[in-house]
Amino acid sequence: MTIDQIQQEIIDEFSFFEDWMEKYEYIIDLGKGLPLIDATKKNPDHLIKGCQSQVWLDAQANQNGNIQFTADSDAIITKGIIALLIRVLSNQTPQEIASSELRFIDAIGLKEHLSLTRSNGLVSMIKQMKLYALAYQHKAQESND
């Protein structure tokens, strides 16, 4: 599925929730189920410091050049949103990741979590995901040269 298809899927899923409680309970569940980043990667090199909650992020390219993200956070709601972001961006090509527009966050009513001034690490995490993608894209181009 393309990034946009997955986003639409998530938007559709969220449209079934009656109120914010169901939505947040779902996000919290997602957070609890997030496959964790390799323990050795949970180090300062992979840390994105938000003012309130911290995020650790790693990215690896698989054989076909698609990127796999793994991550963790100390806050469960942050983790739940990370799970959604990984569902959308993981296993996509660097190009697609770098040029993606993440409209779903806004559409499912979680915009406040991606406010620039909210400082929960999520904004910086998306930036970092795109930077990883650009780095792998660059690498791939170089090895093609």
Add this chain to the structure above:
Amino acid sequence: MTIDQIQQEIIDEFSFFEDWMEKYEYIIDLGKGLPLIDATKKNPDHLIKGCQSQVWLDAQANQNGNIQFTADSDAIITKGIIALLIRVLSNQTPQEIASSELRFIDAIGLKEHLSLTRSNGLVSMIKQMKLYALAYQHKAQESND
């Protein structure tokens, strides 16, 4: 006449003026007629610096111990008010000057000129007049001892 009698005299005089213009014209006239401080006294030692206009002040005790003030200013309205102040305080005993309460300024509607924050030098001038009085009082007491 006592300080208070002179003040009352001034208040009575001013009560005849119909409007502020007459009042100010009178003050300006007083200013023009102010007998000037001795030219040699118009030096930094006798200067009271206001933010807007400057005042020079000197005080001398005459034979009977009463104090004669002479003064000048670069602003004519300030000079006019000085003329009134000198009329009230000059030729009085140090004790009377030091303990005087200058109610006439307020009563004749010139209060704004004696506002602490107005910085026309008049407030500092009154302070200085009283300081001179205290100094002469002190001197007189010493020579009595």
Add this chain to the structure above:
Amino acid sequence: MDLSTTHSGTNTFDPKAIRAQFPLLERDMNGKPLVFLDSAASSQKPQVVLDALNHYYTYLNANVHRGVYTLSQEATDAHEKGREQARAFLNARSNREVLFTRGTTEGINLIAQCYGQAFIKEGDEILISGMEHHSNIVPWQILADRTGAVIKVIPVLENGDLDMVAFDRLLTRKTKFVSVVHISNSLGTINPVKTIIEKAHAQNTPVLVDGAQATPHLKIDVQALDADFYVFSGHIIFGPTGIGTLSGKEKWLEAMPPYQGGGEMIKTVTFEKTTYNELHFKFEAGTPDISGSVGIGVAMEYTQQLGYEAMQKHEQDLLHYATEGLSQIEGLRIIGQAAHKASVVSFLIQGTHPYDVGTILDKLGIAVRTGHHCTQPLMDHFGIPGTIRASFAVYNNREDVERLVEGVQRATRMLL
């Protein structure tokens, strides 16, 4: 217009009437009536302060101090009335000892910079505490960097009190300045600043008290305290943002170099030589925040008129009610249990992150602060990433507490 008559300045303390004076508290948040429990970060403003600001701009606005015209004179009077209100509020000796700043942070920076420049040398020790706000840490670190002075820290006990035994040990001949918080914004601890000042003075060390959290709750008397410097922020004591007060002893203020250069703070300027104006002007360069001094003045008068005793009784009731209610919640741990505490409850719930709890409370219309509250070293000391903090002001009520307790219960159920 005498603003002091437009609110209930009487002796009866009516919490409902007081709450009604704060228009913002009528708004919703996320579709629920707002429960505002973040007054320690910034308080709401009573109508009388908003009216004063509006009145200033609508009838009195002009630049101050040098104007020859009546409007400027009136603006100056309004501005200086704010200073006189601050003086009366603090019981400072004279208006020369009362400066306006942008807030607590600027007040501390001003002292660190100017007192520091005049009196602090390499090897001197500056004594602060382990529960200081960053604003009472970083300015001293900058000064220490610049001068080679050394920062010493009074430790914090497990219950949130200062370790006064350690204080006695740390206060030595080398201690050239003490700067401590009156009431901790994270823990609520009311520190024994009078004792600290007495002991410091016994060896001629001056003391700055960070009163940011104290002024909305405690009667302050800088003469009784004998504080050398006392600083606080308008926005925490029901006043406008962008204005604060610094009260300092004249002997120090006179001996210190000026802070910033510019208009107002000079007597004469030539390119060769500039002479500085007297106090308070010397430390107030530039056009002052005139509406700010008007607003903070009215806010202080308002607070005084509420009456500290009745206010404290009300706030302590809320504090105990909240402490009790929250303590019932399993896994909830209160950080800061000093015997003398202002109406602040910091807590953590085992297995949850403050951010998560705060996020759910927000959805329920409840505004609390989460995080380190600008006291990272204190959080490090307790080995926690931060807390959830509910702070109660005079306009809060028992219903607010009940909504908080229910909200935390609900959040806990969702998160665990």
Add this chain to the structure above:
Amino acid sequence: MDLSTTHSGTNTFDPKAIRAQFPLLERDMNGKPLVFLDSAASSQKPQVVLDALNHYYTYLNANVHRGVYTLSQEATDAHEKGREQARAFLNARSNREVLFTRGTTEGINLIAQCYGQAFIKEGDEILISGMEHHSNIVPWQILADRTGAVIKVIPVLENGDLDMVAFDRLLTRKTKFVSVVHISNSLGTINPVKTIIEKAHAQNTPVLVDGAQATPHLKIDVQALDADFYVFSGHIIFGPTGIGTLSGKEKWLEAMPPYQGGGEMIKTVTFEKTTYNELHFKFEAGTPDISGSVGIGVAMEYTQQLGYEAMQKHEQDLLHYATEGLSQIEGLRIIGQAAHKASVVSFLIQGTHPYDVGTILDKLGIAVRTGHHCTQPLMDHFGIPGTIRASFAVYNNREDVERLVEGVQRATRMLL
């Protein structure tokens, strides 16, 4: 509530409608309708700014940047919207280059202190001009005292223009900083700051422009000017007191040490080591003046929407009308007759003192400024104790000018 719709943001420039937006102008002074001719000292505020302040305190007030709850987020958005409005107003590259200060004076002090600490050494020359406001003199004198740097002064010509020949001579390799006023508050002279910046940059010398008097009258584009630093005050551009803006190039701001220490400006704090936050936070310690940034933002937007071209036309008309009218008065001498002049007339009347004239004008309901206007060295240069200054803003009209001219005539008759 979208405030931008509550005032006439259309393209038609209607002086009468504009004047009606400033409530203070309806008041009397000494029983006469007020003629306010002191906008260069502090302007009056349009209703839209007062509404924005009131709206902030009534619906949005909370501390900013770290709040987990919606209200705090909304306050943050309002605060940062002010910054974005400032960025747009100045055409700064990014919001990282836009700092809030208390005003022009603090902005200059910040640069003198922080740029100075990083880059100015003994023997370096700082070039200012002979028509600077004290706020653009004293901070450099303090820096010079501290570092051993030397202040050089571009002379002022008889007509009130800068002596640009002398400037070329004074700008040498030793010149490490240039700080000049965009529009003189005493003379009205509009200085060729673009030329000054180009020449200074030709030898890598950065330039600060004091825009306190420029922003209410001229369209500013810091990128087109290529100004390294541009500072101004809210209260002069129809905004609140206590707030100002500093726009600075990121490369300098990054290279400078922070200004004050405290909350907001840090990333992490321990007693051992503190790391500073990124721009703009690094230079904004403590709780910001949130209502101030909201208010100055709206004020800037308001000014832009008036349209500079139409505004200038109106103001220049008043300037010429006043110059003409006053010039008829015997013994009246206008100080400052530069070809490019903003709507400021400074004058003296032979045989009278400015204070006397100002006092009588006050009685007539006319507010002018008298004295040295915080430019003592300029007054010394002209050998005068001060001037009477009438400054015109967008809300003034020809009737104001007529009342001024009549008033001066009457004062002259009374005094001479």
